[in-house]
Amino acid sequence: MKILDVILSLNPLAGGPQHTVRAMSQIWRSMGHQVDILTLDAPDAPYLEPGLVKHAFGRLGSPIRRPGLSAAFDRYGYAPGAARKMAEIVQDYDMVLVHGLWNYSTLLARRVMVGSGVPYCVFPHGMLDPWHREKYPLKDIVKRIEWPFIEGALLGGASGGLFTTQAEIDLADGSYLPYRIHPVLVGYGCQGPVQDAQVSLAALHDSFPALRGRKFLLFLSRIHPKKGCDTLLRAFAQCLPDLGDVDLVMAGPDQVGWSKELKDLAATLGIANRVHWVGMITGEVKWGAYHAADAFVLPSHGENFGIVVAEAMACGTPVIISDRVNLCDTVIEHKAGLVGPHDLASTVSLLRQFARMSPGERAAMSHAATDCYHTHYELDAAARRVVDILADIAKTAKAPGPHHPVAA
CATH class of the missing domain: 3.40.50.2000 (Glycogen Phosphorylase B;)
Structure with a gap:
């Protein structure tokens, strides 16, 4: 199977999803799958090991500092031209897996994937947890406004929203309206110690x-x-x-x-x-x-x-x-x-x-x-479980509609 992993950044300081992408992609490759990673990191970001990322379309992690408003766009991950570049490659994949929400990679995926005819799933990674809404009410107002047009539209068009536990599914349910998500419980795992x-x-x-x-x-x-x-x-x-x-x-x-x-x-x-x-x-x-x-x-x-x-x-x-x-x-x-x-x-x-x-x-x-x-x-078992679920989804997913080119 050909899988495209889409994630904002692989900066180790980001924690969470980047560890999943790094670890599981390596296991899937060892199983014979083609797994390519798309990030909005700069191609020369110092934390991208050679051969790790095939598509680096952004400028996160660049040694060049951008002052003023541009810095805020950088934190969001804004990458001019990334939508056009992604639209040119997605037809080469059997499954696209989008990691995380509330950043430019989410908007990028919504622009490209909805209506593309390519099956895709979204891994929210806990970003629909009610704690965020309670702790940051002003940010939540912005999220509720954008939800129907970006995150909600992306999740609504996905073949599945991937969740690690039933508790995560229950907490996310109805978090934003309209809430149209097909939840898929995939579990999770991590690499244990290697050395004595x-x-x-x-x-x-x-x-x-x-x-x-x-x-x-x-x-x-x-x-x-x-x-x-x-x-x-x-x-x-x-x-x-x-x-x-x-x-x-x-x-x-x-x-x-x-x-x-x-x-x-x-x-x-x-x-x-x-x-x-x-x-x-x-x-x-x-x-x-x-x-x-x-x-x-x-x-x-x-x-x-x-x-x-x-x-x-x-x-x-x-x-x-x-x-x-x-x-x-x-x-x-x-x-x-x-x-x-x-x-x-x-x-x-x-x-x-x-x-x-x-x-x-x-x-x-x-x-x-x-x-x-x-x-x-155990990571190997978890990775095999997730890729088997993705393969089943890719086989049964019905194309939502004809592919429409995306403007830059």
Whole structure:
């Protein structure tokens, strides 16, 4: 099968969807499928490895800085001429897979794919979660205005909207009107560790010697209000008497400039010397952090899946997460961690509950976490499941109408 993956950017700092595109495209290629990636990155963007992207039609990640209004267009991903270029190539593919919403790649896909006669699916990646509407009401007004013409039209014409969990489907249902989406539950997965744990631990301690010999809880995700970072800091401060000689590691990129405020909060709470801010970590350093942590903690206000949770479980690390992380039901089923509401009181309660667990109880939870990952979230199995679903959709999809050329 010939698949075209469409995504705004493959910048690693973007998190989420770009990891899916990179990992699954490699597996699909190893299975014999032709998988090409279209992004709105600049062809010379420093994070695009040779051979990774066939179609780079934009200017994101360019070393050239554009001041003023042009910078705002760049953040949206605006790429002059991209629609014409995409329209010239889509007929070569059996399936087009669009990742994400609310950016220029969505508008690009709507202009080109609706009425093209080429089957396509849309992977919202949690971007219809109600948290966004509640947290940013002014942005939501703009989204409601544009929905019928861009995102809603794109999803309405798609052969399927791909969702990772039933909870994500339920949360998205009716989020914007008119809501015409054919939901397809595809599940999800992630790559587990490749190297032996000792290799990863050595990489962690070489990069961050202060963590050598220290017990710690790990937060690894974007430093963003959605992730509940402030809730975690406040809960950690309240639970120090229960946790004892345990630190907190805060790892991840700061896309919104929130770290300074959070570090000030840690100082105010009297825990600055117990919190390690390590920034974005990747590769063996990341896996070393998962292996070394007593538990992984994510009191997020909303996650369509929670790939970092699955990564932690792949390392046998118990997880402490909110019930807004949509794979939480599976965590509960396997007894792979602790789950509760995303407020401060509940996060405090979960941390105290973990602190009271015996070594035997923690070991059992660690084994359960590993079992949960291998049963549900191994990447190869997930990738094969998704591509089989796409192949079935491509075979049965009826062309919505004749192809109409798209203007530049």
